[in-house]
Structures are given as C-alpha cells and as structure tokens.
Amino acid sequence: MADNFMRGERGPEREESSWYPGIDVYEIERGIIIVAELPGVKKENLGISLDNDYLIIEGKRYEPVYQFVKCHHRESLYGSFRRSIRLPRKIDEDNIKAELKEGLLLIYMPLRDEPAAKVTID
Numbered sequence: 001m002a003d004n005f006m007r008g009e010r011g012p013e014r015e016e017s018s019w020y021p022g023i024d025v026y027e028i029e030r031g032i033i034i035v036a037e038l039p040g041v042k043k044e045n046l047g048i049s050l051d052n053d054y055l056i057i058e059g060k061r062y063e064p065v066y067q068f069v070k071c072h073h074r075e076s077l078y079g080s081f082r083r084s085i086r087l088p089r090k091i092d093e094d095n096i097k098a099e100l101k102e103g104l105l106l107i108y109m110p111l112r113d114e115p116a117a118k119v120t121i122d
Contacts, residue, residue: 018077018078018079018080018081019061019077019078019079019081020081020083021036021037021038021041021057021081021083022036022037023035023036023037023057023083023085024036025085025088027088027089030110030111031091031108031109031110031111032087032088032089032091032108032109032111033106033107033108033109034055034057034085034105034106034107034109035104035105035106035107036057036083036104036105036107037103037104038059038061038100038103038104038105039061039103040061040062040078040103041059041060041061041100041103041105043100045059045060045061045062046058046059046100046105047059048098048105048107050093050096051084053086053087054084054085054086054087055084055085055087055107055109056082056083056084056085057081057082057083057085057105058080058081058082058083059080059081060079060080060081061077061078061079061081062078063076063078063079087109089111089112090111090112090114091109091110091111091112092109092110092111092112092113093112095109095110096108096109096110
C-alpha cells in the first residue's frame with residue numbers, strides 16, 4: 001500500500017479552498033516526512049491536526065495591502081486552504097514534530113511500533 005501511495009496513485013486530497021499549497025510526502029525507514037510549500041503563511045494562521053488516518057493542514061494566507069498602488073497583473077493567490085493527506089502507515093501520534101521555516105512546513109511523524117503477528121500452531 002505504501003508503494004502505491006508513494007508512486008502517486010493516491011495523492012493528497014484537495015478540499016474546496018481559495019488556493020492549494022504544494023505538498024510532498026516521503027517515507028523513510030522510521031517515519032513519514034511531509035513538506036508543504038506555504039510562502040507568506042504565518043505560524044499563527046496555520047493549523048495541523050489528525051483525524052483517523054488523515055493529516056489535516058489548514059490555514060490562511062492574507063493578501064498584502066499596498067496603499068497608493070494600482071495592480072496591473074497578479075498571479076499570487078490568497079485566502080484559506082485545507083488539505084487532507086491520507087497517511088500510508090500507522091504513526092506515533094505522541095511524537096510528531098513540525099517546523100515552519102522560510103515558507104516550508106516540515107512535519108516528521110515517526111512510525112508506530114507494531115508487534116509482529118503471532119501465529120498459533122495447532
């Protein structure tokens with residue numbers, strides 16, 4: 001399942017929003033790393049939560065206010081966003097770490113240690 005997920009056969013879900021930050025999901029030996037491009041988003045306007053097997057990233061990027069300026073061309077998008085990412089493996093919810101630095105949100109989620117299945121011999 002993780003291999004299919006990492007090949008992009010099932011990617012992060014986009015919900016109805018003003019704009020969609022780019023998100024990359026990586027799996028390493030002991031965890032999942034998520035990188036979200038969030039230029040112009042401040043930490044106080046950002047929320048991260050877990051809902052069952054989904055990581056939710058939501059927030060708002062405010063449009064800068066320029067007085068006495070006439071805009072001739074604009075490609076930048078502003079407003080609210082919400083992304084839901086289905087996690088490919090069970091994670092250790094108590095040890096998630098997140099950092100917002102230079103417009104990138106980095107989230108490290110360690111994998112949960114799951115005991116090996118025991119087989120009963122008849």
